[in-house]
Amino acid sequence: MAHRLLLTPRLLLRDFEEEDIPALFDLLRDEKTNIFLPWFPARELSDAASFYSDRILAQYRKGGYFDAICLRESGELIGYVGMDDELPHDIGYALKSVYWHRGFMKEAVAAFLLKLKEDGIAYVSATHDENNPRSGRVMEAIGMHYRYSYVERWMPKDKRVVFRFYDLSLDGKEREPWDGYRKMSEASFLEPALRKEPSSNR
Numbered sequence: 378m379a380h381r382l383l384l385t386p387r388l389l390l391r392d393f394e395e396e397d398i399p400a401l402f403d404l405l406r407d408e409k410t411n412i413f414l415p416w417f418p419a420r421e422l423s424d425a426a427s428f429y430s431d432r433i434l435a436q437y438r439k440g441g442y443f444d445a446i447c448l449r450e451s452g453e454l455i456g457y458v459g460m461d462d463e464l465p466h467d468i469g470y471a472l473k474s475v476y477w478h479r480g481f482m483k484e485a486v487a488a489f490l491l492k493l494k495e496d497g498i499a500y501v502s503a504t505h506d507e508n509n510p511r512s513g514r515v516m517e518a519i520g521m522h523y524r525y526s527y528v529e530r531w532m533p534k535d536k537r538v539v540f541r542f543y544d545l546s547l548d549g550k551e552r553e554p555w556d557g558y559r560k561m562s563e564a565s566f567l568e569p570a571l572r573k574e575p576s577s578n579r
Contacts, residue, residue: 383488390444399474400454401425409474413509448486465502465555483518499548507539516543523571524554527562
């Protein structure tokens with residue numbers, strides 16, 4: 378399922394192509410970027426090829442979303458943003474570390490959400506490691522709301538992580554947060570400093 382191109386002031390979001398595998402390898406082997414990703418850094422080009430086949434193409438075959446984030450001016454591939462096709466429609470993203478702290482991810486994910494809304498996706502979510510608060514600030518900047526925190530044994534890295542769960546109703550309807558992660562976790566709790574009641578016009 379092909380999706381239309383998305384243009385922002387500085388970025389272009391598009392479907393991945395097989396020719397992107399070398400650039401995808403550069404992204405996936407970035408050890409700073411990988412710290413908060415649920416897989417180990419790529420070591421060989423074949424790792425990126427497998428990621429393309431097993432994750433990206435798999436999403437496309439299911440009608441899902443997985444966009445390459447490229448610089449609009451040069452076309453350089455610098456990241457990705459995708460959404461799981463099943464509830465809670467979890468959004469995941471990554472950006473080359475040399476492009477951090479410039480607002481690129483906020484710009485990309487905001488455009489991505491507009492596309493999802495236009496395509497009739499009603500509800501999305503995202504999570505971040507408590508040690509990666511900058512990702513949480515991206516979620517807040519695009520209108521998402523903190524709902525709860527939960528503890529998970531994160532595989533394959535096999536480490537205990539506290540994740541913060543955020544969500545957003547793209548259709549503007551009020552709904553209870555998806556609680557699947559909370560039910561599956563070894564523990565869950567609220568962090569009052571992060572909790573803000575979502576408004577009805579979000």
